[in-house]
Amino acid sequence: MKWLEDENGLQYTVTSSQSIKKFTEVVSAYMGFEIDTGKRLKQLLIIDPKMPMALCTKGYFAMLMGNANFTDKAIITSQQLNDIVKNVSVSPREHQHAAALSLWACRDLEKAAIIWEQILLQYPLDGLAARLAHFAHFYSxxxxxxxxxxxxxxxxxxxxxxxxxxxxxxxxxxxxxxxxxxxxxxxxxxxxxxxxxxxxxxxxxxxxxxxxxxxxxxxKWIKKLEPNWITVNNFRHHLCWHQCLYHLELGDFQEVLKIYDEKIVSDLNADFYLDVCNASSLLWRLEILGVEIGERWHSLQHISAQHIGDMELIFVSLHYLMVLSASGKTDLVNEMITNIRHWSTLDTSQSKIVADVGLSIAKGLHYARKNELYLAIEKIEQVRGKIEAIGGSKAQLDVFDMILLDAVQKSDMNQKASDLFAERVRKKPHSFWSWKGYSRALSELGKTEAAEDALRRSQRIIEDY
Ligand SMILES: [Fe+2]
Structure with a gap:
C-alpha cells in the first residue's frame, strides 16, 4: 500500500489511485443521502479491502444506523482498522479518523466530534469529517x-x-x-x-x-422537489413528515393520514430509526389534535420492541418508547425505562444527556400515556428548558411541548394552560392548535372575549387554507 493524495489535498493509504476516486464518490453519495452509498463502499472494499479510510467509513456507517446491533459491527470494524493502523504506515489524518471511530464505537460521540473538528482545522475539505461533525452536533x-x-x-x-x-x-x-x-x-x-x-x-x-x-x-416546496429524490435513501420520508406538519397545522388531517400511510411507514422493514421517529411523533400529535388514527400504532410495535435495550441516541430511544407506551405495552415500557435508567449511570456522552434530560422525558411519556397527568407534567416540565440537549431539531422536539401542554389542559390547570398557550401562540402563531388551546384555557378562566378572539384566530388559519 502507498500514500496518494486526492484533489483536495487529502492523503490516503491505498493500493491504487482508483480507490481514491471510488472513495470520493462514496463521500459524495453519503453527503447526498444516496441510497446506493453502502453498495458503493462495499464495492470499494472488494477492490481495496484494507484501505484504512474505507474500513473506517464502514465503521462510521454502522454507527450512523443508531442501532445497537450495528454498534457491535462497528466495534469489530474498528478493531480491524486499528490492527492495520498499527502495522501499516498511514497518514496522520487517517490515524485521527481511526481514533474517532474507536471513540464513537465506545459510544463517546462527544470526543469523536472533537477529533473531526481537529481534522477540519487542518483539512477543511474533508467532507466526511464535516458531515460527521454536523451529525454529532445535531444529536448533542x-x-x-x-x-x-x-x-x-x-x-x-x-x-x-x-x-x-x-x-x-x-x-x-x-x-x-x-x-x-x-x-x-x-x-x-x-x-x-x-x-x-x-x-x-x-x-x-x-x-x-x-x-x-x-x-x-x-x-409546494416539498412537492416540487420530491421527484428529484428517487435515488435518495429513507431520509426522503422525513421530508414527507415535514409536509405532514404543514398539513397538520392547517387542520388538513386526511392529507396527513394519506401521506403517513403511503410514504412515512412505507419501508419500516428497513429498520431506519428516523422512519419510526417520524411516524411516532406524528401519531402522537394527531391524537393530541383529536384525530382518529385507528390501529396505526400497531405496525410500529414490533420494530420498537427490538430496540428497548439500545443505548445509542436517546432522542431515538424516546420515540421507540412513545410507540410502546401508546400501544399499552406496559411490561416492555417498564423494561425500557429500567434500561434507560441504567444507561443514565454509564460513562458515555449520551449517558450524561440521558441523566440530565432523557430519563425524565421517558418517565413523563409513560405517565402521560397512563393518564397520570400531574406526574407527566412534573417530569417533562423539570427538563423543558434544556430539552434541546437530547438532540433532534426544534421542529421534532416540539412534540414534547405539545405533550406537556395537552397534559396541562386535560388536568384542568387552567392558569398554567393559559400561560403555556400564551407562550405558544407567540412562538407558533400560525398553528391553529396553539390558538384553539389558548382559547379553551382563556374560556376556562372566564376571559370570554379574549377566548372568542383566540378561537376566531384558530378558525381563520383553517379557513384560509
Ligand atoms: Fe427535519
Whole structure:
C-alpha cells in the first residue's frame, strides 16, 4: 500500500489511485443521502479491502444506523482498522479518523466530534469529517456548533467543487437551528439551485418554512422537489413528515393520514430509526389534535420492541418508547425505562444527556400515556428548558411541548394552560392548535372575549387554507 493524495489535498493509504476516486464518490453519495452509498463502499472494499479510510467509513456507517446491533459491527470494524493502523504506515489524518471511530464505537460521540473538528482545522475539505461533525452536533443538541462548524468551512470550499452545495446545506441547517431563518433560506436555496437532488439543503429550507409558519409554501416546496429524490435513501420520508406538519397545522388531517400511510411507514422493514421517529411523533400529535388514527400504532410495535435495550441516541430511544407506551405495552415500557435508567449511570456522552434530560422525558411519556397527568407534567416540565440537549431539531422536539401542554389542559390547570398557550401562540402563531388551546384555557378562566378572539384566530388559519 502507498500514500496518494486526492484533489483536495487529502492523503490516503491505498493500493491504487482508483480507490481514491471510488472513495470520493462514496463521500459524495453519503453527503447526498444516496441510497446506493453502502453498495458503493462495499464495492470499494472488494477492490481495496484494507484501505484504512474505507474500513473506517464502514465503521462510521454502522454507527450512523443508531442501532445497537450495528454498534457491535462497528466495534469489530474498528478493531480491524486499528490492527492495520498499527502495522501499516498511514497518514496522520487517517490515524485521527481511526481514533474517532474507536471513540464513537465506545459510544463517546462527544470526543469523536472533537477529533473531526481537529481534522477540519487542518483539512477543511474533508467532507466526511464535516458531515460527521454536523451529525454529532445535531444529536448533542448543539445548533450553534452545527452552524459554526459549517461556517468555518464555507470559505475553503471552491464553488466548483462537486460537494460545495452540501457544505452550504449544512450551514443552512445550522443557521436555521440557531434561529437565523432568512440567512438559512438563502444558503439552502443556493444549494438546491446548484443541485436539485440535495435533500439536506431542501430540508433546511423546509425547516425555515415550518418555523416561520409558511405552511402552503412548504407544501409546494416539498412537492416540487420530491421527484428529484428517487435515488435518495429513507431520509426522503422525513421530508414527507415535514409536509405532514404543514398539513397538520392547517387542520388538513386526511392529507396527513394519506401521506403517513403511503410514504412515512412505507419501508419500516428497513429498520431506519428516523422512519419510526417520524411516524411516532406524528401519531402522537394527531391524537393530541383529536384525530382518529385507528390501529396505526400497531405496525410500529414490533420494530420498537427490538430496540428497548439500545443505548445509542436517546432522542431515538424516546420515540421507540412513545410507540410502546401508546400501544399499552406496559411490561416492555417498564423494561425500557429500567434500561434507560441504567444507561443514565454509564460513562458515555449520551449517558450524561440521558441523566440530565432523557430519563425524565421517558418517565413523563409513560405517565402521560397512563393518564397520570400531574406526574407527566412534573417530569417533562423539570427538563423543558434544556430539552434541546437530547438532540433532534426544534421542529421534532416540539412534540414534547405539545405533550406537556395537552397534559396541562386535560388536568384542568387552567392558569398554567393559559400561560403555556400564551407562550405558544407567540412562538407558533400560525398553528391553529396553539390558538384553539389558548382559547379553551382563556374560556376556562372566564376571559370570554379574549377566548372568542383566540378561537376566531384558530378558525381563520383553517379557513384560509
Ligand atoms: Fe427535519
Amino acid at each position: 443538541g448543539n445548533g450553534r456548533q452545527m452552524r459554526d462548524s459549517a461556517a468555518r468551512l464555507v470559505p475553503y470550499w471552491p464553488q466548483t467543487h462537486p460537494d460545495f452545495g452540501f457544505v452550504l446545506g449544512m450551514y443552512a441547517f445550522g443557521l436555521e437551528e440557531a434561529d437565523s431563518y432568512r440567512e438559512a433560506e438563502k444558503y439552502g436555496r443556493w444549494a438546491v439551485e446548484i443541485n436539485p437532488k440535495d435533500i439536506w439543503s431542501a430540508h433546511a429550507v423546509a425547516h425555515v418554512m415550518e418555523m416561520m409558519g409558511r405552511k402552503r409554501e412548504g407544501i
